[in-house]
Amino acid sequence: MSRPRKEIHLAAHFPGVNNTTVWSDPAAGSHIEFDSFRHFARTAERARFDFLFLAEGLRLREQGGEIYDLDVMGRPDTFTVLAALSAVTDRLGLAGTINSTFNEPFEVARQFATLDHLSGGRAAWNVVTSWDAFTGENFRRGGFLAEADRYRRAERFLRAAWTLFDSWRGDEILADKASGRFLTAPGPGAFTHRDDHFDIAGHFPVPRSPQGRPVIFQAGDSNEGREFAAATADAIFSRHGTLEAGKAFYADVKGRLARYGRTPESLKVLPAATFVLGDTDEDARERAAVVRRQQVSGQTAIKLLEQVWNRDLSGYDPDGPLPEEDPRVGTDHIARGRASVRMTRDPLAVARQWRELAAEKNLSIRELMIEVGARQTFVGSPRTVADAIDELVQADASDGFILVPHLTPGGLDVFADTVVPLLQERGAFRTEYSGTTLREHLGLPTS
Amino acid sequence: MTPALPHLAVALDGAGWHPAAWREPDARPAELFTAGYWTDLVREAERGALDLVTIEDSFGVGSTQDARVDRVYGRLDATLVAAAVAPRTSAIGLVPTVVATHTEPFHVSKAVASLDYASVGRAGYRVRISTSPAEFAHVGRREAGEVGELLAEAADHVEVVRRLWDSWEDDAEIRDAATGRFVDRSKLHYIDFTGQWFSVKGPSITPRPPQGQPPVVVLAHAAPVYRLAARAADVVLVTPRDPAHATELLAEVRAEELAVGRPTPLHVFGELVVFLDETTAGATGRLARLDERDGGELRSDAAVFAGTVDDLADLLLDLCAAGLTGIRLRPGALPHDLVAVTRGLVPRLQARGSFRRHYTEGTLRARLGLARPANRYAEVTR
Numbered sequence: 001m002s003r004p005r006k007e008i009h010l011a012a013h014f015p016g017v018n019n020t021t022v023w024s025d026p027a028a029g030s031h032i033e034f035d036s037f038r039h040f041a042r043t044a045e046r047a048r049f050d051f052l053f054l055a056e057g058l059r060l061r062e063q064g065g066e067i068y069d070l071d072v073m074g075r076p077d078t079f080t081v082l083a084a085l086s087a088v089t090d091r092l093g094l095a096g097t098i099n100s101t102f103n104e105p106f107e108v109a110r111q112f113a114t115l116d117h118l119s120g121g122r123a124a125w126n127v128v129t130s131w132d133a134f135t136g137e138n139f140r141r142g143g144f145l146a147e148a149d150r151y152r153r154a155e156r157f158l159r160a161a162w163t164l165f166d167s168w169r170g171d172e173i174l175a176d177k178a179s180g181r182f183l184t185a186p187g188p189g190a191f192t193h194r195d196d197h198f199d200i201a202g203h204f205p206v207p208r209s210p211q212g213r214p215v216i217f218q219a220g221d222s223n224e225g226r227e228f229a230a231a232t233a234d235a236i237f238s239r240h241g242t243l244e245a246g247k248a249f250y251a252d253v254k255g256r257l258a259r260y261g262r263t264p265e266s267l268k269v270l271p272a273a274t275f276v277l278g279d280t281d282e283d284a285r286e287r288a289a290v291v292r293r294q295q296v297s298g299q300t301a302i303k304l305l306e307q308v309w310n311r312d313l314s315g316y317d318p319d320g321p322l323p324e325e326d327p328r329v330g331t332d333h334i335a336r337g338r339a340s341v342r343m344t345r346d347p348l349a350v351a352r353q354w355r356e357l358a359a360e361k362n363l364s365i366r367e368l369m370i371e372v373g374a375r376q377t378f379v380g381s382p383r384t385v386a387d388a389i390d391e392l393v394q395a396d397a398s399d400g401f402i403l404v405p406h407l408t409p410g411g412l413d414v415f416a417d418t419v420v421p422l423l424q425e426r427g428a429f430r431t432e433y434s435g436t437t438l439r440e441h442l443g444l445p446t447s
Numbered sequence: 448m449t450p451a452l453p454h455l456a457v458a459l460d461g462a463g464w465h466p467a468a469w470r471e472p473d474a475r476p477a478e479l480f481t482a483g484y485w486t487d488l489v490r491e492a493e494r495g496a497l498d499l500v501t502i503e504d505s506f507g508v509g510s511t512q513d514a515r516v517d518r519v520y521g522r523l524d525a526t527l528v529a530a531a532v533a534p535r536t537s538a539i540g541l542v543p544t545v546v547a548t549h550t551e552p553f554h555v556s557k558a559v560a561s562l563d564y565a566s567v568g569r570a571g572y573r574v575r576i577s578t579s580p581a582e583f584a585h586v587g588r589r590e591a592g593e594v595g596e597l598l599a600e601a602a603d604h605v606e607v608v609r610r611l612w613d614s615w616e617d618d619a620e621i622r623d624a625a626t627g628r629f630v631d632r633s634k635l636h637y638i639d640f641t642g643q644w645f646s647v648k649g650p651s652i653t654p655r656p657p658q659g660q661p662p663v664v665v666l667a668h669a670a671p672v673y674r675l676a677a678r679a680a681d682v683v684l685v686t687p688r689d690p691a692h693a694t695e696l697l698a699e700v701r702a703e704e705l706a707v708g709r710p711t712p713l714h715v716f717g718e719l720v721v722f723l724d725e726t727t728a729g730a731t732g733r734l735a736r737l738d739e740r741d742g743g744e745l746r747s748d749a750a751v752f753a754g755t756v757d758d759l760a761d762l763l764l765d766l767c768a769a770g771l772t773g774i775r776l777r778p779g780a781l782p783h784d785l786v787a788v789t790r791g792l793v794p795r796l797q798a799r800g801s802f803r804r805h806y807t808e809g810t811l812r813a814r815l816g817l818a819r820p821a822n823r824y825a826e827v828t829r
Contacts, residue, residue, distance in 0.1 A: 024624045032620075032654055034565045038534070058553070060635065060650055067632040067650075074615070074630075074654045076561035077554070083530035084565040086482060106506070106585045107550065114524040118482040118531040137648035138553045173521075175469065175476035180740065182469060182476065183516040189508060200587035205508040207480055207521050299627045 008393045008429045009268060009400030009442060010420075011095070012044040013053045015408045017061075019304075020274065020374070021072045022294045022406045029409050031072055034084060036409035041085045043409075044092055047416035048430050050441045051093025051124060051215075052085065053237075053402055054078045058102060059135040061337040063303060064312055068335075070300050072408075079111045086119035093438030095124035095217060100153055101131065102139045105160035105198060112214045113165060113206035121210030121437030126217035126237060129154035134336045151224045156197040158232055162213060167191040170208035212446065215438050230256035233267060234444050237402060241271035241377045246397030268442055273377035273401040277414050281380045288379045291406055292370045301366040304373070307335045308347050308354075318366040322358050327351050377401075382418035389419070390428050451764050451801035454773025454815065455793070456542075456716060457492050457785060459485070460503035461519040464720050464747070467740040468780035469519050475782075480523055482531045488781060489532045492539055495789030496803050498814055499540025501573055501664065501775065502528055506549050506582040517741070526558050526572070533566040540569050540811035542664055548577040548597055549586045552607035556651055560612060563656035568810030571662035574679070576601050598675050603642040605663055605679035610638035612660055613822045614650035636824040658812045659819045666718070668748060673703040681817060682714040682773075686749040690762075690769040693717055697770045714815060716773040717766045718749035719759075722780070723787035727754045734779065749777060756791035763792075764801060 015021040015031065022028060030036050044052050056078055061068040078096035085094055094115065098108055108125075116123040129150040136142040145153060172188035174181045189204040218229035219237040229236045230253055240249040246269075254264045276291055278284030296304070298318030306313045310328040327347035358368045378385040392398055405411025423429035439446060462469035462476055469476035478484040485502075492500045504525035525543035533541060541562060545555050555572070563570035576597040577583070583591045592600075616634035623629075638649035665676040666684040676683035683700055687693035700715055722737075724730035730753040738744050745751060752759055763774050778784035796802035808814040 023622055023629055024627075028622075032564060034534070034567070057652055059648075060652060067630070067635050069628045069630045069632045072629055074620070074652055076564055076653050077557040079524075079527055080530045080558045080561035080565065083527040084533050084562075087486075087531050087534040102551065103554075104549070104586050104588065106587075111524050111527060114527045117480045117523060118527060120482075137646070139551050139647070140645040141551075142646075173477070177470045177474070177476070180470060180517045182518055183520055186514040186516050188520065198587055200585060202581050202585040203508045204585075205506075205522050206524075297627050 005428055006393050006399070007443070008389060008423060009050045009270060010047070010429065011051045011053055011093070011270060011400070011402040012040065012049050012412050013055070013272065013402050013404040014040055015072070015405055015411060016055050017057055017071055017073050017075060019071050019295045019300050020404060020406055021408060022291065023072045024294060025407060027407055027410060031408045032074060032076055034081070037081055037085055038088050039409040040412060041089050041092060043412045043416050045089045047412075047420045048433060049092060050400070051095045051122075051438055053095045053126070054081060054097065056097035056099060056128065057337070058099065059138055059337045061335070063306065063335045064314075068303070070297070070303060079115065082123070083115055083118055086115065086122065091122070091433040091436065091441075093122045093124055093215070093441055094119055095126060095215070095438075097126040097128050097219075100127055100129050100157035101145055101150070102135065102141060105157050105164065105193070106200060106204075109161040109164035109204065110206055112161070113209045116209035116211050116214055117206070121439070123209070123211065124215035124217060124235075124438055126219060127154055127158055127233075128219060132337070151220070151228055153197050155228060155232070156195050158216070159195075160193045160198045160200065163191050163193045164204045165209075165213045167204040168206075168208035170212070173207055211437050211439050215442065215444065226253050227256060229253060230262070230267065231260050234439075235268040235270055235442065238269055238271045238398070241273045241392070241398070241401065243392060243395060243397050246271060246392060247395065250396050250398060265443060266445055268399040268444070270400050270402050271398050272404055274374070274404050274406065275378040275385060275415060276376045277380070277382055277385060277418060279381065281384050284380045284384075288376050292373070292375065295406065296366060296370045296373060298366050301369040304369045305365055307338065308350050310334050310347060316365060319364045322355055322365060322368065382422055386419050386422035386426075390423065390426065393428070450803060451799075452767050452774065452796055454498045454714065454716065455763075455802060456499045456501060456540075456773065456775040457497055457788060458501045458503065458775050458777040459488055459781070460777070461522065463780035463784065464777040465722075465734075465737045465741070465745055465779045466518045467737040470740055471737075471780045471783055473783055474780060476519065479519065480521070482528075485528050486532050486535045488785060489536055489539060489541070491782060491785055491789055493536050495793040496805055497539060497789070497793075498773065499542050499571065499811060501542045502544060504544035504546065505575075506546050506577050506585055507579055526562065529570070530562055530565055533562060533569070536566075538569070538806040540571055540662075540814065541566055542571040542573055542662070544573045544575055546577050547574050547601035547604035548592075549582065549588075550604075552604045552645070553611065553647055553651070555604070556608040556611035557653040559608070559661050560651070560653045560656035563658055563661050568657040568812070570656070570658070571664060571681075571811055573664040573666065574601055574605055575666065595671065598671055600644045602675050602679050603640070603644060607638065607640050607645070607647045609660060609663075610640060610823070611647070611649055611651040612655055613824050614638050615654040616822050616825050617655055617659070620654060655822065658810050659822070660812070662811055662815060662817065670699060670703060673700050674707060676700070676713055677703040677707045677709045680713060681815065682716055684716050684718050684775050686718045687766065687771075688750050690765040693766050693769040693771050714772045715770070716775045717771045718775050718777065719762075720745070720747050720749050720751045720777045720779055721759060721784055721788070722751070722753040723756055723759065723784050723791065725755065727758065730754050737780070745779075756787060756795055759792055760795045760799070760801070763796075
């Protein structure tokens with residue numbers, strides 16, 4: 001019954017602008033200066049990771065009418081950083097989230113095609129969509145999009161971009177000095193794309209890039225998001241990193257592929273995962289508890305609670321009990337620019353559960369927020385973590401993981417130095433890159 | 448003491464500024480879309496201690512209306528090319544072209560700021576407008592506009608880019624463990640820009656770049672664009688026919704500076720397309736050969752110089768004596784005419800004491816003699 005061992009895919013998520021990233025640690029460095037990105041990318045490439053990933057945020061978050069000041073905040077421009085990283089790496093895939101609401105297909109396609117040329121075929125695009133008028137205040141376009149239209153626009157946007165990528169076949173440039181023919185035929189790159197969101201036509205200026213189309217990521221978790229991924233994506237950035245939830249998600253999205261004429265291998269499922277390593281499992285557990293307390297300070301605990309209660313709770317003691325008043329339910333929200341807040345659909349039910357949990361375990365506000373917040377996906381010795389990753393992949397809970405360290409820029413180093421060699425030893429992870437493009441690393445069909 | 452030629456820039460575009468340049472013996476036409484090609488060119492410019500390179504860009508492809516197959520066609524995004532070159536160079540300024548007409552100022556501001564981080568203080572950008580209906584059709588957002596409006600929109604665009612650069616004070620990031628605050632929010636500023644074409648709230652998501660305000664460059668041929676430069680730019684590129692004409696253009700620029708109440712004068716750089724060789728006859732012969740290959744005389748908005756590096760050195764010094772503060776050369780063919788600049792022209796100028804021997808300043812602004820500016824919002828709040 002033995003099937004061949006699945007090869008694990010690993011990616012590195014540059015620490016983000018939320019409380020997962022610990023800035024108060026003495027080892028925490030700049031998340032803006034290029035040296036941090038260079039260090040992080042080189043670690044990922046030294047460990048033979050598939051790709052590096054940069055998230056996106058286009059408006060500083062606010063809470064209670066003020067700019068949120070407790071987390072790491074600010075980031076450089078995704079395209080610019082990825083292009084600069086192409087100069088200091090050779091094989092590592094370079095992936096970024098780029099919004100389909102606050103950009104135009106022509107410009108984004110031109111940027112990704114350029115990045116793919118400059119990197120020799122290593123570009124990847126996580127297509128996200130937003131209907132957030134708050135973010136829209138920073139853009140010409142504004143926040144014009146109705147929530148129901150967001151996947152429609154994303155789908156149209158992606159198809160428009162594909163039309164542009166595919167407007168060159170790849171054999172148009174001859175560059176033959178002797179005959180004086182630069183082109184095999186005049187006017188390559190001609191395109192027309194018309195639908196209910198876009199009406200564009202002309203000539204795309206970037207010749208076909210090494211990957212043809214960049215690798216496409218999708219991150220949506222709703223039924224619509226999963227269907228969008230099954231129809232269009234090469235990889236899906238999932239939230240389901242545990243065995244049971246992972247297997248269910250994996251089976252669900254891979255099961256949707258046949259209807260689009262696609263094979264299971266053509267869509268990789270890559271959950272985000274955090275980790276804490278120690279010399280022993282016990283040591284790692286102790287470290288993990290310290291990290292959780294760093295991530296959820298007393299002030300942060302109050303702010304996290306406010307995001308569900310939708311009230312100013314600044315008068316509460318984080319080491320004291322939960323507020324007696326109920327969450328305020330309404331469409332205007334105390335926190336702005338946060339996807340997680342939009343997803344809390346029923347704050348009263350959440351409050352009820354949390355009250356029960358706090359009563360049962362006798363938890364303060366801060367203890368409760370640590371308890372209910374996302375704990376680290378992998379905690380243990382390098383061997384324990386390597387076993388867990390391999391087991392989850394072999395059990396079809398995922399095809400690999402996108403690792404999110406809690407420290408910038410050195411948070412990935414220990415994983416690269418201790419866990420990766422163990423995965424390589426058992427033949428579950430590459431020891432050298434066999435290809436040059438990200439599509440090859442991910443074992444995706446060429447586009 | 449300021450040398451006789453204070454500033455020298457080179458404009459990079461495709462295989463060079465002559466449409467037949469890609470057919471020259473040392474041209475690399477099959478590599479125009481690779482990082483290696485651009486890196487080699489910028490490193491060559493850096494070898495000559497040049498102030499900066501510009502990289503051309505547009506939202507079009509060039510001449511699609513005709514059926515020619517004998518010219519370079521297609522281009523990469525200039526800002527990303529500059530970003531890919533940044534870690535591979537150490538001193539030269541990197542100034543990509545950005546089209547204001549079709550871009551979001553919010554994206555442009557953080558892209559140039561990030562180029563400034565990646566290059567540790569060597570970024571700038573040349574802002575331009577797009578008037579071609581074909582380029583508007585590529586974006587599909589609106590119909591082509593009239594030039595005056597597009598220039599006014601570009602002025603707003605630069606204003607937003609600049610305000611966003613200042614929207615974080617330099618010391619906004621405090622990492623204060625005692626109070627648990629990562630930033631001092633009193634040092635982050637909404638820019639609240641409202642104009643005819645767009646409104647932008649701010650702050651930027653990218654902290655103030657190393658130079659504070661990376662230099663902004665404008666190429667101008669007429670009074671309305673001199674005015675845009677006087678309002679928005681640090682360097683204006685002009686196209687004099689000769690030194691006497693340079694004096695006239697300079698007077699026009701100064702008049703616009705006065706009209707808009709600009710406190711400090713712009714840098715005014717003269718533009719020249721150059722074809723260089725050992726002898727004048729060799730250079731003019733080369734240009735003639737290129738013209739013949741392309742089927743007609745080179746058409747150019749800037750004066751064309753074909754000759755020796757010694758004669759070019761004389762001309763550049765005459766242009767600067769007429770009041771220009773620098774020169775941007777457009778090499779007719781790459782790498783030939785760039786190498787002639789870095790290994791022929793520059794050593795001649797250095798031998799005469801007319802150009803720097805090596806880089807001394809750390810940032811592009813400093814090299815251009817521009818102080819790191821105070822943050823416009825810092826004064827308001829103190």
